[in-house]
Every structure is written in structure tokens, then in C-alpha cells.
Amino acid sequence: QKEVEQNSGPLSVPEGAIASLNCTYSDRGSQSFFWYRQYSGKSPELIMFIYSNGDKEDGRFTAQLNKASQYVSLLIRDSQPSDSATYLCAVHNAGNMLTFGGGTRLMVKP
Amino acid sequence: ETGVTQTPRHLVMGMTNKKSLKCEQHLGHNAMYWYKQSAKKPLELMFVYNFKEQTENNSVPSRFSPECPNSSHLFLHLHTLQPEDSALYLCASSGGIDTQYFGPGTRLTVL
8 A cells, every 4th residue: 555644733833934744665675756735625736846865945835855764845935825735645556556645734834 | 728637536435336536637648547546555557548559457346447538538347346445546647758737636435
């Protein structure tokens, strides 16, 4: 059973702080990793993907991948109340399929 | 119209009804997916289609019947559903083997 684990939260951070969201996965052969943001009642929206070990930055978002530790994270700098949502980690294992974690609910307080 | 669209956005049906969900993608992708998202549970993959051919059926009950007439359209036919089938049904598409883009979803309530 290929698993993707996330802390369900809620993770509460003050406005302007860095939010750190973490994800671990069980399949060592996984090659591609994705972060989706899902607002309540809406569908998941792709934020970032990462394939290589290290950091990948896009605006206020940084994805970090460590394949040896089977760990991927998402950092959100200068967090805003509009960042409050559930963040889903997804891992590509084989074929066309992604395995999703249960999501971490982030709350950014003004 | 761009992206992935789904209709209807909301659906209420009785257990004896037959209804269909529709998904259309305008991204030129070759793969389409149905997911189920229930409250407080991870996204559950239901079906995968590649170039109109079903490549994955994730042990979904037969009361859910997918149909993919071409690479741009995907249907989910529903009949004799149960109240526990109430959920958000999401369609997604991808052009390669990984990055998936989601439609807005259909919120289904089974009475």
C-alpha cells in the first residue's frame, strides 16, 4: 500500500509568518511530487510540483524535497489570511496515478 | 471556455434515480480521471482513462459506471446510489503522466 501522510492540522500561523507544511511518503520509487491548495467547498488547485532533491521557489512558495528521507515540504513566506486553506500533498508512483495525502488545514490569523 | 468543466455543479437524487455527471476538458490532454472526496477523507481515485481506454478501476461499485467517448469528455453514470455515496465528485485531466488539473466538482447528495 503506497501511502502519503500529512498532519491534518489545523496549523495556525500569524499573518506575515512562515507556514511550513510537511508530507512523507512510503514508496521510495516515487519521482514526482505535487502540492495542491483546496479552499473549502472548492476543487484542488495546483500550486507547485518538484522532481529533484533540494528547493524549488515560486513567489512566496518554496517546495523542498528529500528523497533519501522520503519527505517533501511546502513553505509559505509572508503568510496571508487568503492562504487559509487545506494543502494536499500528492505523489506520482506509476502510470497516470497520483496518491494524495489527507491534507493539512492551514489557518492564517490576521 | 478553458480548463476542466463539470456539470452539474450540484445534484440531489433519490436512491432509485439515474443521473449522469459530465466532465469536459479544453486542455488537449489525453488522460481523464474521476475522484471521490468525502468529508474528512483523502481524495479517492475511482477511474482513469487514457486515450479513451479505461486503465484503472479502483474497486468502485458497479452502481458507478464511467464512459469516455473521446479524450475531451468523461461521464459518470449513477444508479441506485446509497446515502454514503454523497460526496464531492471531481474530474481531472492530465497531458503527461503526472500533473493533473481539476474541474470544479459536482456536489452530490443522495437522499
